[in-house]
Amino acid sequence: MSERQGHGQGLSEHELSEIRMLIEERTGICFDESRERFFSTRVREHLRAKGMERGTELLRAMRKSNVEYEGLLERLLTQETSFFRYPAVYEAFEKRALPELHAKKFWNNPRTLRIWSAGCSTGEEPYSIAITIADSLSFADAWNVELLATDVGRHALKHAERGIYKGRSIASVSEKQLANHFSEVSGGHQVKPRLRKMVSFAQMNLASAVYVGRMDMIFCMNVLIYFSEERRRSLVQRFYDTLEPGGYLFLGHSESISKMPVKFQAIVLNDCILYRKPTADELQKPELVAEGRA
Numbered sequence: 001m002s003e004r005q006g007h008g009q010g011l012s013e014h015e016l017s018e019i020r021m022l023i024e025e026r027t028g029i030c031f032d033e034s035r036e037r038f039f040s041t042r043v044r045e046h047l048r049a050k051g052m053e054r055g056t057e058l059l060r061a062m063r064k065s066n067v068e069y070e071g072l073l074e075r076l077l078t079q080e081t082s083f084f085r086y087p088a089v090y091e092a093f094e095k096r097a098l099p100e101l102h103a104k105k106f107w108n109n110p111r112t113l114r115i116w117s118a119g120c121s122t123g124e125e126p127y128s129i130a131i132t133i134a135d136s137l138s139f140a141d142a143w144n145v146e147l148l149a150t151d152v153g154r155h156a157l158k159h160a161e162r163g164i165y166k167g168r169s170i171a172s173v174s175e176k177q178l179a180n181h182f183s184e185v186s187g188g189h190q191v192k193p194r195l196r197k198m199v200s201f202a203q204m205n206l207a208s209a210v211y212v213g214r215m216d217m218i219f220c221m222n223v224l225i226y227f228s229e230e231r232r233r234s235l236v237q238r239f240y241d242t243l244e245p246g247g248y249l250f251l252g253h254s255e256s257i258s259k260m261p262v263k264f265q266a267i268v269l270n271d272c273i274l275y276r277k278p279t280a281d282e283l284q285k286p287e288l289v290a291e292g293r294a
């Protein structure tokens with residue numbers, strides 16, 4: 001057989017590889033060997049759901065129509081998340097990054113804080129950031145907090161906008177936070193309007209360079225792991241360029257930017273590494289900035 005049939009009828013290895021390349025080219029998401037089974041199972045499920053006979057049919061449809069392309073993409077996204085997923089990150093955010101920015105911007109008028117949650121999934125991450133700000137920033141209401149939360153998945157963003165959560169997703173929300181920031185509704189607990197107003201959700205593909213303005217902090221947790229080394233590098237460089245001097249980048253636990261040629265200061269706090277963009281003055285003092293150290 002010159003073109004070996006893949007893991008499902010009507011789907012050859014060649015077609016699978018074409019689909020894989022199309023997804024990687026457009027989103028940066030890589031399906032390497034470790035995720036090969038997940039990938040082919042999801043593509044086969046999709047073919048069945050669409051009532052399509054062959055992979056070529058799917059490829060043609062995806063190339064022609066964005067709706068068809070996004071239909072498959074939605075099945076391939078890994079969107080696992082929860083409130084306060086890594087407590088150490090939120091502690092570092094509350095105890096280190098927020099007080100520093102508070103002091104730096106205290107006399108600014110207006111007093112603005114701009115934060116980007118890149119790859120926000122169903123919204124638990126940006127709402128955890130909003131809760132931390134509401135609970136710990138002194139005179140939180142005196143600040144103009146702009147929290148931009150973006151993801152490539154439309155379904156996840158719809159969920160995020162509704163802001164209704166239950167079960168494991170809110171297991172790490174304390175009773176006090178639940179009482180202060182959520183209302184009981186049918187189907188779970190809904191984030192109160194005060195916090196929902198703080199967050200703007202938008203569909204955005206991190207593989208395309210979209211201008212979001214300067215940010216004080218960027219959270220991009222558990223997203224880079226799905227990208228190739230090359231994409232990771234260019235995205236981390238973009239985050240560096242987007243951050244204000246003195247701004248912070250928060251990555252997931254298993255994500256490191258070691259060996260990358262960006263001039264972040266790596267700060268180790270308990271169980272977490274924060275990346276701080278040095279100010280112009282600090283850049284003159286090389287002992288403060290270890291290139292790509294992590």
Ligand SMILES: C[S@@+](CC[C@H](N)C(=O)[O-])C[C@H]1O[C@@H](n2cnc3c(N)ncnc32)[C@H](O)[C@@H]1O
Binds near residue numbers: 206
């Ligand atoms: C595992 S979730 C992480 C959610 C959250 N940041 C957390 O750590 O709990 C990864 C998210 O990245 C999103 N994603 C993957 N590739 C993306 C891309 N190219 N552009 C934007 N978002 C992307 C997925 O849709 C998914 O919601």
